[in-house]
Amino acid sequence: xxxxxxxxxxxxxxxxxxxxxxxxxxxxxxxxxxxxxxxxxxxxxxxxxxxxxxxxxxxxxxxxxxxxxxxxxxxxxxxxxxxxxxxxxxxxxxxxxxxxxxxxxxxxxxxxxxxxxxxxxxxxxxxxxxxxxxxxxxxxxxxxxxxxxxxxxxxxxxxxxxxxxxxxxxxxxxxxxxxxxxxxxxxxxxxxxxxxxxxxxxxxxxxxxxxxxxxxxxxxxxxxxxxxxxxxxxxxxxxxxxxxxxxxxxxxxxxxxxxxxxxxxxxxxxxxxxxxxxxxxxxxxxxxxxxxxxxxx
Amino acid sequence: xxxxxxxxxxxxxxxxxxxxxxxxxxxxxxxxxxxxxxxxxxxxxxxxxxxxxxxxxxxxxxxxxxxxxxxxxxxxxxxxxxxxxxxxxxxxxxxxxxxxxxxxxxxxxxxxxxxxxxxxxxxxxxxxxxxxxxxxxxxxxxxxxxxxxxxxxxxxxxxxxxxxxxxxxxxxxxxxxxxxxxxxxxxxxxxxxxxxxxxxxxxxxxxxxxxxxxxxxxxxxxxxxxxxxxxxxxxxxxxxxxxxxxxxxxxxxxxxxxxxxxxxxxxxxxxxxxxxxxxxxxxxxxxxxxxxxxxxxxxxxxxxxxxxxxxxxxxxxxxxxxxxxxxxxx
Numbered sequence: 326x327x328x329x330x331x332x333x334x335x336x337x338x339x340x341x342x343x344x345x346x347x348x349x350x351x352x353x354x355x356x357x358x359x360x361x362x363x364x365x366x367x368x369x370x371x372x373x374x375x376x377x378x379x380x381x382x383x384x385x386x387x388x389x390x391x392x393x394x395x396x397x398x399x400x401x402x403x404x405x406x407x408x409x410x411x412x413x414x415x416x417x418x419x420x421x422x423x424x425x426x427x428x429x430x431x432x433x434x435x436x437x438x439x440x441x442x443x444x445x446x447x448x449x450x451x452x453x454x455x456x457x458x459x460x461x462x463x464x465x466x467x468x469x470x471x472x473x474x475x476x477x478x479x480x481x482x483x484x485x486x487x488x489x490x491x492x493x494x495x496x497x498x499x500x501x502x503x504x505x506x507x508x509x510x511x512x513x514x515x516x517x518x519x520x521x522x523x524x525x526x527x528x529x530x531x532x533x534x535x536x537x538x539x540x541x542x543x544x545x546x547x548x549x550x551x552x553x554x555x556x557x558x559x560x561x562x563x564x565x566x567x568x569x570x571x572x573x574x575x576x577x578x579x580x581x582x583x584x585x586x587x588x589x590x591x592x593x594x595x596x597x598x599x600x601x602x603x604x605x606x607x608x609x610x611x612x613x614x615x616x617x618x619x620x621x622x
Numbered sequence: 623x624x625x626x627x628x629x630x631x632x633x634x635x636x637x638x639x640x641x642x643x644x645x646x647x648x649x650x651x652x653x654x655x656x657x658x659x660x661x662x663x664x665x666x667x668x669x670x671x672x673x674x675x676x677x678x679x680x681x682x683x684x685x686x687x688x689x690x691x692x693x694x695x696x697x698x699x700x701x702x703x704x705x706x707x708x709x710x711x712x713x714x715x716x717x718x719x720x721x722x723x724x725x726x727x728x729x730x731x732x733x734x735x736x737x738x739x740x741x742x743x744x745x746x747x748x749x750x751x752x753x754x755x756x757x758x759x760x761x762x763x764x765x766x767x768x769x770x771x772x773x774x775x776x777x778x779x780x781x782x783x784x785x786x787x788x789x790x791x792x793x794x795x796x797x798x799x800x801x802x803x804x805x806x807x808x809x810x811x812x813x814x815x816x817x818x819x820x821x822x823x824x825x826x827x828x829x830x831x832x833x834x835x836x837x838x839x840x841x842x843x844x845x846x847x848x849x850x851x852x853x854x855x856x857x858x859x860x861x862x863x864x865x866x867x868x869x870x871x872x873x874x875x876x877x878x879x880x881x882x883x884x885x886x887x888x889x890x891x892x893x894x895x896x897x898x899x900x901x902x903x904x905x906x907x908x909x910x911x912x913x914x915x916x917x918x919x920x921x922x923x924x925x926x927x928x929x930x931x932x933x934x935x936x937x938x939x940x941x942x943x944x945x946x947x948x949x950x951x952x
Binding site: 343344512513514516517518519520521522523524527531532535536 | 684686709710711713714717718720722725726727728729730731739740743744773786789793
């Protein structure tokens with residue numbers, strides 16, 4: 326008998342709908358998430374472009390008359406106690422804060438994915454060891470230790486902060502990934518890959534990981550916002566990004582001394598951080614809805 | 623005829639874990655001491671109801687599941703103790719087609735990748751040759767090669783099963799375990815897929831182990847049939863012989879349940895009482911005795927061995943003598 330199935334079993338639609346195109350379509354319907362996405366793109370664009378447009382440098386000190394000036398045409402967001410232009414510092418601080426947020430999430434994600442993937446895929450003793458280690462890391466009171474680490478690790482660069490935040494940020498990712506691997510490894514396509522002779526590492530990276538991306542992406546998006554806050558907390562305590570390099574965190578910390586007479590110093594970095602983190606959270610929520618596994622067999 | 627596969631006393635027990643320390647508190651005797659062989663080029667059907675261990679047997683034979691005990695001889699090589707690395711090259715020779723055409727294909731991989739992966743894993747040919755081979759195989763199983771960039775969810779059940787079949791035959795294996803290959807498909811498509819399997823068998827000189835519960839399916843394609851009940855092989859015979867002359871009471875009951883599409887013909891149906899017992903705690907002696915209409919004391923006391931009753935017909939029943947069921951009268 327003929328095995329040309331095009332006549333008997335043709336069920337294909339003309340258009341190709343991949344998982345990601347469906348996610349995109351659902352995300353576009355999520356108004357708050359789309360608004361957040363637009364806001365984030367704007368914030369990122371402004372932080373990148375802003376310093377090139379601004380007539381001032383972030384570390385440029387003003388003359389004595391320009392110290393602690395309220396917002397004016399010359400300085401749109403006013404000046405700080407050293408006469409530096411707040412708007413310019415806000416751009417630079419945004420660069421630093423976003424950089425810290427993204428790179429700490431990215432580093433934590435790599436660690437979390439590796440630990441979670443191996444624990445979930447192999448199970449048994451390896452799983453027990455890795456997950457107990459994760460539990461231990463979870464039980465450590467983070468803030469005091471962050472402070473200790475921040476003062477023990479030499480250097481004052483942004484990368485130190487990224488490292489410090491990432492060291493304590495991978496556990497949630499590891500648990501999510503492990504959970505995904507625990508359930509996905511029971512899938513028949515994994516067994517099929519084994520039957521073909523596919524190696525374990527290829528099964529982990531090529532077969533299971535692409536199928537567990539949705540919760541990882543959601544967690545990472547929410548994580549960027551969270552880590553911006555972390556950096557601010559560290560900076561506030563004086564262990565974050567070191568001046569004169571501005572970050573939204575250390576601008577806030579700086580502002581507290583002059584808060585009574587120069588409230589604009591608090592409002593600018595505070596609002597910038599608030600809007601950015603809120604946008605990350607809404608975007609994360611929207612992604613979570615858009616990637617709901619129930620939307621897709 | 624050459625024996626491609628020889629299974630001797632194969633046992634697979636799964637632990638039932640429980641308690642605080644996850645210790646085994648019992649064993650599921652999924653496959654409990656079965657022996658049979660498959661000749662080169664034939665289709666061996668393995669039938670039984672749900673929970674009889676037929677799928678476990680199929681997967682254990684190609685070492686997707688580690689056997690507990692016994693011996694698997696494939697093409698003259700004892701592969702029972704082969705570890706992952708030693709078995710990998712042999713995956714070229716033995717493949718499996720899965721029951722579920724939805725779950726067995728990675729939803730994030732285009733089907734061309736799915737079919738090509740075996741070639742990549744075994745380093746067969748360069749990139750161009752691999753792509754050519756994928757196109758060739760897609761044509762062979764009745765898929766349009768233009769579809770190779772599409773994802774599994776864009777295909778119907780029957781087409782997906784063809785993708786699964788393409789993945790299994792792309793390496794040019796000798797032996798394929800077909801684990802209920804059509805039971806998830808519509809009746810109208812079942813025949814197409816079965817015919818495809820038969821066609822491929824002829825073209826590629828394949829040997830099949832066909833695991834199924836649908837006797838009509840098995841009868842259509844099998845040369846020989848093994849009947850399993852609760853982890854045991856109770857009867858093995860050539861297809862014609864088995865359907866003409868079923869000797870084990872369980873086989874008789876199974877065959878009597880096949881509907882005949884002719885209302886004029888009345889036939890006696892043997893109804894089995896109750897459910898299949900738990901494989902964790904199977905009945906003593908003959909496993910089938912709790913539901914057997916001939917059961918006597920001897921069935922409780924000793925387990926009937928699978929014996930040859932002539933011309934390759936094997937039965938495991940105390941009451942089968944010289945090819946006939948002898949009813950004991952007290």
